[in-house]
Amino acid sequence: MARVSKIYSSILAVLLSWLGFSVVVSSCAKYGAPVCQGDEFIRPQITGSVVSENNNTPIQGIRAVLKVGNQGLDTTYTAINGDFLLQHPYSICKEELRFLLVELQDVDGDGVFEDKEIPIDAQSQSLGTIQMTPKE
Numbered sequence: 001m002a003r004v005s006k007i008y009s010s011i012l013a014v015l016l017s018w019l020g021f022s023v024v025v026s027s028c029a030k031y032g033a034p035v036c037q038g039d040e041f042i043r044p045q046i047t048g049s050v051v052s053e054n055n056n057t058p059i060q061g062i063r064a065v066l067k068v069g070n071q072g073l074d075t076t077y078t079a080i081n082g083d084f085l086l087q088h089p090y091s092i093c094k095e096e097l098r099f100l101l102v103e104l105q106d107v108d109g110d111g112v113f114e115d116k117e118i119p120i121d122a123q124s125q126s127l128g129t130i131q132m133t134p135k136e
Contacts, residue, residue, distance in 0.1 A: 020106065040094050046086040046120065047104060048127035050078050051132065052113075058082030061108040061134060068099050098122040104132065 003131045038122040047067055050059045065085040066074040074086045086102065100120040106113040120127075 001057045025117045041091040042094055042099070043091045044088045044097060044120075044125050046088075046100070046125050046127065048084055048102070048118075049129045050084065050104060050129055051129055053131040054134060056131075059105075059106075059113065062113070062132065063105045065105070067101050067103055073100075074097045095122065097125070102127065106129065106132070 048064070048065075051057060051060045052059055058078075060078055060080045060082065062082075062084075062099055064076050064079040064084040064086055065072045065079065066088065073089055076084050076086055078084045088100075097120050102118045102120065104116045104118070106115070112134055115128065116132060118127055118130065
């Protein structure tokens, strides 16, 4: 009788550990992360145009970096007309747009303009015209 009880206890322990583990795994995958349906995933493209605050002339050669926290996801430089296009490297949930920001830096050697960080609005992927402030 003690042997049968030991076998049932072992089986019950294994089953309960599997059930407990599966509950933890399924809840951890969603903890702290937005839950998306299939049509809510996007691969965002962030666009904008950089001009001088003084005379609204386009600025070429400004480095634009798409970031989440301290991690850079894409980097480009503004064209002769000041335009830039950044693309997220993979599809994300639309809700995650609010965690992105664009960092603009004048790194072409003359460093005439102040750096700027622009948070991404969860509704828009176009930053429009961005004015860079000259250094004093």
